[in-house]
Amino acid sequence: MISSVLTAALAAVLVVAPMAVSEPDRLCTVQDKQLDELSGLAVDAAGVWGIADDGKRTEVHRLDPADCSIVDTRTARIDPRDTEDLAVGPDGALWVADTGDNERKRETVAVIVLPGRGEPRLHRLVYPDGPHDAEALLVDGSGVPVIVTKDAARPAGIYRTDGQPTGEGPIPLVRVGQLTLPPSDTVGCPSVR
Secondary structure: OOOOOEEEEOOOOOOOOOOOOOOEEEEEEEHHHHHEEEEEEEEEEEEEEEEEOOOOOOOEEEOOOOOOOOEEEEEEOOOOOOOEEEEEEOOOOEEEEEOOOOOOOOOEEEEEEEEOOOOEEEEEEEEOOOOOOOOEEEEEOOOOOOEEEOOOOOEEEEEEEEEOOOOOEEEEEEEEEEEEEOOOOOOOOOOHH
């Protein structure tokens, strides 16, 4: 079983300049098999939410920070292909990134929005320059999803919709930038040297 560590540093940060980072405090260790391959974390007023890297179902789990046990689950009857990340929108809705595409063959990727109340929403998205694998999702203050791609051979692409997504789509993504990530020695991650 792959054990994932939940830390005090849960907010995603895009590094634009090298900086000293201290070792985060370990709060607890996720041991529930439903989150064996923990892929995304997000924090809202209710607490810490996690999602597994999975393509079978849309399930987001709220964790107890004392022991990392699952204390709540939100679901949608929308079957994803490869979930990778989780974000919180400005209205508190949880956004699931169905953006995994290791073989770069998907015509569309998707975000699944789980509002606090009401029906979940599916938005299919299409890149302007062909398929990409993406592991990171952010949602800006106006409810626009931002996707950061993953590529060991070149800079990561930064894509977003041209406004709040409406309807199922496919909705075009716009490339708005790129990001060169530092090398990683994290087990299971590609090393960029």
